[in-house]
Amino acid sequence: MEIKELLYEGDGEKIFATDQEDQVVFEFNDYVSSSGSGKKEKVKGKAEANNAINCSLFEYLESYNVPTHFIQKVNDKSFLAKRTTSIPIIISVWNIATGDLAKRFAIENGKTLEYPVVEMFLKDEKLKMPMISEYHAYALGLCDRKSIGNILKISTKINAVLKSYFDRKNLKLVNFKIEFGQLGNQILLGDSLTSDSMTIWTVNESGKFEKFKSKDSNKSDIYNQLRALIAKEK
Numbered sequence: 001m002e003i004k005e006l007l008y009e010g011d012g013e014k015i016f017a018t019d020q021e022d023q024v025v026f027e028f029n030d031y032v033s034s035s036g037s038g039k040k041e042k043v044k045g046k047a048e049a050n051n052a053i054n055c056s057l058f059e060y061l062e063s064y065n066v067p068t069h070f071i072q073k074v075n076d077k078s079f080l081a082k083r084t085t086s087i088p089i090i091i092s093v094w095n096i097a098t099g100d101l102a103k104r105f106a107i108e109n110g111k112t113l114e115y116p117v118v119e120m121f122l123k124d125e126k127l128k129m130p131m132i133s134e135y136h137a138y139a140l141g142l143c144d145r146k147s148i149g150n151i152l153k154i155s156t157k158i159n160a161v162l163k164s165y166f167d168r169k170n171l172k173l174v175n176f177k178i179e180f181g182q183l184g185n186q187i188l189l190g191d192s193l194t195s196d197s198m199t200i201w202t203v204n205e206s207g208k209f210e211k212f213k214s215k216d217s218n219k220s221d222i223y224n225q226l227r228a229l230i231a232k233e234k
Contacts, residue, residue: 001025001080011040012050012196018080023071026192027078028054032219041219047077049223050194052231055079057162057193060232064161066154068189069181084181084190087143088123089132091155094175095163096209098199101175110209116159118152123179143182150187151180158189166200169229172209174199195226 003025004017011033016025028047031040051073058070058079071080094117097107101117120137121129132140137148155178166173176198181190191197201209212222 001074012194013192017083022083024081024083025074025078026081028192028194029077032196043219043223045220046223049227049231050192050196051077051079052227052233054192054194056231056233057165058189060165061158061161061189061193064157066158066161066189067186069183070189081190082181082183082188084183084188086190087147087151087180087182087187089137089142089151090121090123090129090177090179091151092119092121092175092177093117093155093159094119095159096172096174096201098174116156118155118159147182147187154180154187154189166230170203171229172201172203174201174209195223195230200226200230 001023002019004019006014007017007024008015011031012028014027014029016027018025028050030042030044030046032043032046033040055070055073058068062068062070069081069084071082073079094101095113097105097111097113098109101107102109102111120132120134122132122136122140122142123129132142134145134148137143138145143151158178159173159176162176163173176193178189178193178197179191181188201211204210212225
């Protein structure tokens with residue numbers, strides 16, 4: 001497998017074409033964007049941690065027959081995936097009310113939701129990622145009724161599988177964001193699953209939820225903690 005031209009570059013990853021037309025390589029980087037400043041900060045070990053977490057979670061989901069674009073790990077910082085047509089919708093799933101969700105609906109921060117909340121957003125930075133409904137998706141030609149039905153069904157299954165996975169590790173899956181792609185008539189979980197696309201809390205001895213902490217606000221330490229707890233590495 002030979003890596004070819006750069007197809008896309010985001011904040012946390014690059015996507016490259018390969019000598020196989022139906023396959024691409026995702027490569028993670030060590031940079032995080034600083035809040036509000038637009039500047040990037042290098043965090044040593046972030047790429048390796050995110051790739052380990054991503055590959056472990058995709059392999060775990062596939063063991064439960066969740067359809068994904070994941071093929072295999074390439075090296076410490078990258079993985080091989082099927083080349084799909086991206087669907088410009090971001091699915092956001094909440095199990096615990098916090099942050100933006102708690103603020104929008106005046107819910108107690110940290111409250112466990114009786115039912116998961118699944119939201120959809122148009123993936124368009126110029127429009128500031130507006131929230132959309134199924135009807136927006138049809139009207140805007142983002143996907144058809146069958147596809148959006150499959151997306152929501154798969155999203156719900158992913159949540160159930162990952163919640164159970166984290167519960168067994170004494171962790172709480174607060175929320176996560178995922179994206180999908182289309183390959184022929186099949187809808188596949190796409191993009192990546194890392195500590196940057198989900199919020200994970202620990203459960204302390206008294207049973208209360210806690211955010212991950214590190215000494216001296218060391219971001220590398222947090223990524224390494226999450227890698228050790230989440231990634232199942234050989």
